[in-house]
Amino acid sequence: MHIHGRRPAMAVFAAAVSVTALLLTGCTSKGSPAPKIPATLAIGLLVSTTGPNAAIGQQAQLGAKLAIEMVNNDVKDLPINLPLSTGVGLRNGAKLSLVVGNTESAPEKVEKEASRLVHDGAVGLILADTLDVAAPAGRETDTIGVALVDALSTADTFVDLNRAAHFRIQPSDRQMVSTALALLYRERNGDSQFSRVITASGRASGATGDEIASVRTSIADLSLAAGYAIGDKEQITLAADGAGDSDFVKKGDAVLAIVTNAQEAAAAAELAGRLKGKAPVIAFGPGVGALDAIKGNNQVLRASGWSSEFAGRNPIARIVGGMFEQAFHTKMTDVAAAAFTATMMLALAMDSVADPSPPVIRNAVQQMSLPATQTVMPWNGIRFDGSGYNQLAAGVIEQHVPNGYQVIHPIELAATPTLSL
Numbered sequence: 001m002h003i004h005g006r007r008p009a010m011a012v013f014a015a016a017v018s019v020t021a022l023l024l025t026g027c028t029s030k031g032s033p034a035p036k037i038p039a040t041l042a043i044g045l046l047v048s049t050t051g052p053n054a055a056i057g058q059q060a061q062l063g064a065k066l067a068i069e070m071v072n073n074d075v076k077d078l079p080i081n082l083p084l085s086t087g088v089g090l091r092n093g094a095k096l097s098l099v100v101g102n103t104e105s106a107p108e109k110v111e112k113e114a115s116r117l118v119h120d121g122a123v124g125l126i127l128a129d130t131l132d133v134a135a136p137a138g139r140e141t142d143t144i145g146v147a148l149v150d151a152l153s154t155a156d157t158f159v160d161l162n163r164a165a166h167f168r169i170q171p172s173d174r175q176m177v178s179t180a181l182a183l184l185y186r187e188r189n190g191d192s193q194f195s196r197v198i199t200a201s202g203r204a205s206g207a208t209g210d211e212i213a214s215v216r217t218s219i220a221d222l223s224l225a226a227g228y229a230i231g232d233k234e235q236i237t238l239a240a241d242g243a244g245d246s247d248f249v250k251k252g253d254a255v256l257a258i259v260t261n262a263q264e265a266a267a268a269a270e271l272a273g274r275l276k277g278k279a280p281v282i283a284f285g286p287g288v289g290a291l292d293a294i295k296g297n298n299q300v301l302r303a304s305g306w307s308s309e310f311a312g313r314n315p316i317a318r319i320v321g322g323m324f325e326q327a328f329h330t331k332m333t334d335v336a337a338a339a340f341t342a343t344m345m346l347a348l349a350m351d352s353v354a355d356p357s358p359p360v361i362r363n364a365v366q367q368m369s370l371p372a373t374q375t376v377m378p379w380n381g382i383r384f385d386g387s388g389y390n391q392l393a394a395g396v397i398e399q400h401v402p403n404g405y406q407v408i409h410p411i412e413l414a415a416t417p418t419l420s421l
Contacts, residue, residue, distance in 0.1 A: 037094050040097050041123055041350060046101050046126065047127075048102065049061075061100060062330075064339045099121075124349070124350065124365070126342045134153045134158075137166075141166060153168050155214065165362050169390045180284065183301075184254050186409065199220075199235050199236070201264075231248075250279070251278055255271065255280070269299070272298070272300035273298075283300050284304065288304055289333070305396075306337050306338065309404065320340065349365045368384070396409065
């Protein structure tokens with residue numbers, strides 16, 4: 001099957017996934033002995049294994065475990081090469097192991113767990129947790145000089161922290177706003193023409209509150225730059241008991257809903273049903289995955305860095321998803337896919353160096369450049385800028401259909417380009 005857009009056809013996969021042109025070659029000075037390579041190198045995974053976010057932690061563990069297994073074992077009968085195509089560990093002969101640290105989604109806990117994992121031998125870390133935890137985790141790993149590959153964080157507020165070891169693979173909140181506005185612009189010559197953007201969000205304090213404030217600023221700035229009016233005073237509150245007043249929303253408006261938890265996702269879905277035929281509601285944010293669990297006629301659109309529907313059409317993602325389902329008897333989720341991607345990327349950085357020490361691996365992560373053909377995500381690939389953001393991450397927008405969600409934007413990845421109000 002030919003996949004349009006950012007990902008090339010199967011005919012060019014063999015050349016595109018060749019790792020020799022992409023990997024950095026580790027070296028030692030002339031006459032210096034090569035560093036001794038242990039039989040096993042550990043990757044640390046920071047997740048919540050107890051408490052309210054334990055389900056996220058469980059999915060992240062499954063994704064990371066699959067990546068480790070695919071590196072360590074000879075995977076038979078694959079029609080394409082995976083990043084570590086030997087399938088028998090790293091090129092230096094080392095196998096990988098996964099060690100898990102329980103953050104309990106507590107900021108004061110994650111710093112100790114990160115240090116403990118490194119002390120116990122982890123040469124790189126993966127994080128899949130909330131924003132409150134991500135900030136101190138990045139601060140700690142910056143101090144101890146080990147790479148932290150963050151699978152879930154999207155907040156633009158990290159840019160101001162000037163961290164050297166905190167790498168975020170997901171599309172940022174600002175990128176998601178741009179994706180949503182691109183969909184609205186695409187409709188300018190169709191039946192739906194939009195002139196005003198209204199924001200809907202919950203009320204939070206701390207790091208989450210800072211993220212919401214930052215996203216609101218991005219919505220205002222980018223909307224005005226694109227020629228849309230914005231609802232300065234006319235904003236909608238998302239709460240556990242539903243969405244607030246929306247009587248002021250009229251034809252020609254569009255609502256961008258920032259969702260940070262399952263309750264706000266449900267409120268955004270309720271709002272979309274209320275505004276059906278009048279204005280679209282596009283939900284995005286760290287809680288957008290909760291829309292999967294909402295039953296019934298769900299009218300909300302969602303912007304996300306992962307699409308299970310697109311994964312079913314993408315050759316690599318389809319194979320990896322099948323292996324995931326066979327191994328764990330459940331379908332791959334957005335969290336599992338992100339943890340798989342983060343772990344595989346860190347493994348590839350580890351494979352590229354002769355000296356598998358944490359500082360060397362951290363530098364290798366900074367210089368990694370992976371094309372779209374080496375990820376299961378609907379992105380252009382992975383390449384980090386100076387602030388640790390993945391420059392090649394990209395969001396998609398999906399709309400609900402009877403069997404789930406399907407991509408409608410960008411048009412080159414869409415199963416159908418139809419925007420239904």
